[in-house]
Amino acid sequence: MLIRFQAGLVAASLAVVLIATTLHRAGAATPTAAPATFEQAQAAFKARSYRDAIALLDAFIAEHPRDARAFVLRGDAKANLGQNDAALKDYNSAITIDPEYQYAYVTRCETRLQLDDTAGALTDCNDAIRLDPNDALAYEDRGDVQFEREAYAVALTDYDRAVALGRSGAYIYAARCDTNRLVGNRDRAAADCEKALTLDPKSRRGLWARARLEILQREYPRAIGDLTSYITLNEKRSDTAYYFRGLTYNRIGSYKLALTDLETYLGRAPNDPDGYKERAVARYGLGDKDGALADLSQAQTGYRKDGQTADADLIGTWIAAVRAGTPITPP
Secondary structure (H helix, E strand, C coil), X not given: CCCCCCCCCCCCCCHHHHHHHHHHHCCCCCCCCCCCCHHHHHHHHHCCCHHHHHHHHHHHHHHCCCCHHHHHHHHHHHHHCCCHHHHHHHHHHHHHHCCCCHHHHHHHHHHHHHCCCHHHHHHHHHHHHHHCCCCHHHHHHHXXXXXXXXXXXXXXXXXXXXXXXXXXXXXXXXXXXXXHHHCCCHHHHHHHHHHHHHHCCCCHHHHHHHHHHHHHCCCHHHHHHHHHHHHHHCHHHCXXXXXXXXXXXXXXXXXXXXHHHHHHHHHHCCXXXXXXXXXXXXXXXXXXXXXXXXXXHHHHHHHHHCCCHHHHHHHHHHHHHHHHCCCCCCC
8 A cells, every 4th residue: 555644744743632532531521622623633644543634634624625735634544544536536626726736746646546547647747746846756656657657768767866856765766676677777676676675675566576577587586585575465465476476486397386376366367368378387397288278278268369469379389289298388
């Protein structure tokens, strides 16, 4: 989950809120409830009490319906709870109130990207950079948008700019590692991944990026280690990691382990022809010729459906090899 941290959050204490709560629980007389303040909501947000922040902001916005800051803060709290559609509505309200609110465009860019609206996200990040050409976060976010659009060279330019302007967390180096790999800068990619994982050894983006680089460089045992760490940190959000770990086990002939991973992957992504292709490799390696042929047929059908004729033709040669009992050689 992308965690939002408000730009320019003031240092605020929760003491007022805690004292009020203590008095209430103790049965102290409170003639009238004090109105919610923006500062209380900021303090709750800073403490990552997002639901409390939303409740306070609901009350505050009812009294101050033209406060753009409050809508943005409530949007960020909702985004941190995964309520992206509701967050987007709050950002829209804030920008309607204040069309020059630069941070509102930054955070709406992030949410639109989460909602797979890359065109809208790109427009928002462009507007954020127009309003503040030195906002490092806006460049990082635009790099993420360009990465999602597979415009990797453009994404790399934005990540470089973000780092030059001061972004220095594990995430930016991991993202740049992945991007450098995709444009062919393996040495720069390796340096960025090491930087990311030095800053945060549990950076999932860092582990993912380094594992993909290690697979490319045929450093299979290291890739398996990084993918295992990646999966362990969040097993439920590791679908594609099971595919790549299965692929990597196949490359070192550990077909039983590969089969386990690829069955997990296909249980979660049953329409991916790549998964069937790799599972066929594992099954054939374990002597299950019929199972391999069934998977290769499924893979070929999927590739043809997707218009991937070259992949479908490759599978045709593999089918012939399996029927003949000769080896198949994955790329």
